[in-house]
Amino acid sequence: MEKIATNFNTEITYIREGQGIPVILIHGLDGNMASMFSLKDALKHSFDVIIYDVRGHGKSTKTNAFQLDDHVDDLYTLMSKLEIPAAHIIGHDMGGVIAKHFSDEYESMVLSLTLIACDLVESVHGLNRLMVEHQDEIEGFDKHEALILLMPYMYKDSENAKKWLQHQFIYSRQSSEDSAIAARALMGFPVFEKNIEIKHTSIPTLIINGEHDPLVTQETVEEYRNAFTSVHVQSFSQSGHAPHIEEPQHFLEVLTSYIKSITTMQNIKLTE
Template identity: 30%
Template sequence: MKIGGIKLNVEESGVGQPLVMLHGLTGNIESMRAEIDFFGRSFRVIALDSRGHGRSDKPAAYTLQDHIEDVLGVLDALALPSVFLMGSSMGSYVAQGVAAQQPARVSKLVLITPKASGQTSSSARLLAQHAAELEGKSPPEVQAFLMAKIFAPTTSGVVKASLAEFAQQQAEAGLTLTPEQTLAANRALEGFDFRPALPGVTAQTLLVSGRHDPLNPPAEGEVIAQLIPNARLEVLEHSGHVPNLEEPERLHRLILDFLLS
């Protein structure tokens, strides 16, 4: 789709109530494949590669507001007056912006591993905290370090290996972001704060945090839950920042029950 002057890769599957799905930083539609398949049995799933990611255009610079306007542009192009909206990590920031700026467009909101504000992306903050030990490391080594940090202590080696395998598949498919593209993606998340606007969100809202998430811990979800009227926070006790891999059945059931209620 041509939205806001750039091409966005958008995928649709299933029928029924529209459910728009937004991925995390440096992710893409493929990182949501299990969720697309699962929720596509019950809803009309609309998933998109955010600008700068996946198979969408990759401008040299863009902002979080651009991400928000891209989603609204997709809703307009598909003539969708109101949707269910689900976002993970960076996708949860975009989803908050959409629901806060145009409340009538979102009837149910799902925010997975969210935060409401930040001076940098959460991954950039974590890497900055470990700058000394990462000095001189190559981009793949830095990425491997980050991937090792985001799981719960009890997460199995099989799950961790699945993420490493996915990263290899992304590289082979040409979907891994270059260092310059990664920098642009991180810069888009600098200095945002939705907290003043969240009380105006009218969507029924479910938040899901991982107990051991070092990037967006449950305290960040609690902030949002206190600001959005009647929002509910669920904490997954055996998850870090990737509950879709660490506790997929629990995550999917929580979200499905909420969306069908």
């Protein structure tokens, strides 16, 4: 586990393992890089894998305020200091929003995007709605406890998801204040202005969602499908909000196959 300094005395904690084409994994809101440990271990035999705690999460610096652009700057600094000119970037939940926004700013540094259970339209509002719908069940509990109670609604394989969440809590537990700061940063994303469309991109994009995910519906995916020139959508029938955890083998097969296909196409273009 290492750290790099970014702007305003902020440090980002990361792990880098494996060798090959760089792959960067970005965790979700209120999570940390422990959520990506199993995927990192599966990919490191074929790729140069980097996972990290985004600003305000895990063991990276927690500040009183920051914005989504700070997440983008942190990723740029991480890649620059690790001498990674371009990578396949994979984001879960909030990590997908960061990945998409980063690709809008630094297209040449992104070989492909993979968005896992990521709502580019409403982001944190999906979870807020779910909490309101089940407010009688979670009344009196803090956010972390509420998430555990809501697991049967958020995940198809809630038992495996519970272990996954507990591993993240053991690594680092987010305070209520840090959670609120992180959510406010994410809500600064321009798509909350309903008259602003998601920026169009030609970067090859893989979208993976779980059919049982109440936070990211098929209707939501259709709302931003047209933002991608090259997009491949996969729906996992036995997953909720964490397809990479609920169907890990299926996810690994889909992801590695996609990255290999993108690599082959890019190599062909280089030789033309």
